[in-house]
Structure formats: C-alpha cells, structure tokens
Amino acid sequence: MGVMERLSTLIRANINDMLDQAEDPEVMLNQILRDMESEIGKARSQVADMMAQEKIFQDDLKAEQDKSSHMEQRAEQYVSQANDAMAREALKRKSDSDANISVLQQQVNAQSEMVSRLRSQLDTLQQKYQDALSNRDTLLARHHRAQAQRQITRTMSNLDVTDYGSDLSRMENRIRSEEAHASAEVELNSDTASGGSSSMFDDNERSAQIDQQLADLKSRMGMSGTSGSTSGSGSTIGSDTRNLGKNQGQ
Numbered sequence: 001m002g003v004m005e006r007l008s009t010l011i012r013a014n015i016n017d018m019l020d021q022a023e024d025p026e027v028m029l030n031q032i033l034r035d036m037e038s039e040i041g042k043a044r045s046q047v048a049d050m051m052a053q054e055k056i057f058q059d060d061l062k063a064e065q066d067k068s069s070h071m072e073q074r075a076e077q078y079v080s081q082a083n084d085a086m087a088r089e090a091l092k093r094k095s096d097s098d099a100n101i102s103v104l105q106q107q108v109n110a111q112s113e114m115v116s117r118l119r120s121q122l123d124t125l126q127q128k129y130q131d132a133l134s135n136r137d138t139l140l141a142r143h144h145r146a147q148a149q150r151q152i153t154r155t156m157s158n159l160d161v162t163d164y165g166s167d168l169s170r171m172e173n174r175i176r177s178e179e180a181h182a183s184a185e186v187e188l189n190s191d192t193a194s195g196g197s198s199s200m201f202d203d204n205e206r207s208a209q210i211d212q213q214l215a216d217l218k219s220r221m222g223m224s225g226t227s228g229s230t231s232g233s234g235s236t237i238g239s240d241t242r243n244l245g246k247n248q249g250q
Helices: 003-022 025-080 084-161 165-194 196-221 227-249
Strands: none
8 A cells, every 4th residue: 555545544534533523413413304305305396397398298299199180180181072182291291290299109108207206216205304304303312322321331431440449448537537536625625624523523422432332341240330430449459559658668
C-alpha cells in the first residue's frame, strides 16, 4: 500500500469516526423522516407527470382509432358511390391511422407499465415513511435506554478501576476518632462541673461501706457492743499500760 493510499485511508477513517461520534440518533431520525417526506413529494410529482403523459398517449390513441374508423366509413361510402379514387384515399388514410395506432398502443402500454411500477414504489416508500414515523418514538426510547446502559457500564467500570474501599475505611476511622474525642470532652466537662461534691459523695459512700463491714465482722465475732465496747477496750489497754509502767519503776 502506497503512502498516499494509506494517508487517504487514515483520513477517511478519522472523518468517519468523527461523524459517528457527532451523529445524534434523535436528530438523524428526524432528518431521515424529513428526507423521506421530501423524496415522497418528488416521487409523487414524477408519478403524476407519468400519469399525465399516459393520459396524453391514451387520448392520442383514441383519436387515431376514431380517425381510422371514420376513414373506413368514408371508404365504404365512396365505394357505394362508385368513387374508387376517393375510396382508395380513405383507405390510405385509414392505413396511416392504423400504423399510428400500433405505435401509440405500444407507447400507452409502456407508459402504463412504468406508471404502475412507479406507483408501486411510491406506495412502498410511503409505507416505509409511515412505519418510520410510527416507530420513531420506539427507536428513540431504545436509544435512550442504550445510552443509560452505556453510562452505567462506564460508571461501574470506573468504580472497578478506582478502589474507594481504603478511602472509605480511612474516613470511617477518622469519624470514629472524632466521636471518641467528643465523648471524652463531654465526660471531662461533666466531671469538672460536679467537682468536690462528687468526691465527697464517694468518700461518704466508702465510709458507710466500711462501717457496714465492721458491723458484720463484730456480729460474726459475737460482739454486741459497738462504739462503747471499742472505748472500753481502749481504756483497759491504757490502764494496763500505766500499771506496767509503775511496776517497772518500783
């Protein structure tokens, strides 16, 4: 393949590709319908011209047939008058008319056949136009569905190529961290607002628990007294300590 031929092929390929991308099916369908309507108008005009020509041929044929019949009657009339010369002239004219009738008949037949074929083609074209007109909405709906499907496919393809899972996981962890910090700040603010009353309450509650444990211990040891017993025991221990000191002095 020569350089010029390759260049020509490349140019045609690029042009065709640009045309394919620029084509809008909806616009193209409307243009096709307009073109078909225009062609139907032209075809109808041509068929009308052919039908008019056929009518002229038929009128010419009828005129020649009438002329031939008239010349035949004139020939018979001249024969009855024993006028052979005029009879021959009438028959000659009848022969000329018969020759013209043969030619005109062929023209009428050919014209009639052409008109029939053109009318059939016109009917077919009109039917195609009606079908295209009826199916335009269906075709446009199919076009729109195909466009939507292609868009979804492209989007899914892009999502498959780009992995957003790590980004989403990172954002989730960041939001969880923000939530944890916010909750901690709320808890700290609550503790600061309650202040010493909370600590005092905790100490009182702890002292009550210890008193209860002490009472339970004494109960298990069979000691009925509480504070008095505790004081008495303390006095006895102090007296014993003082007596021991005196004995050691003596």
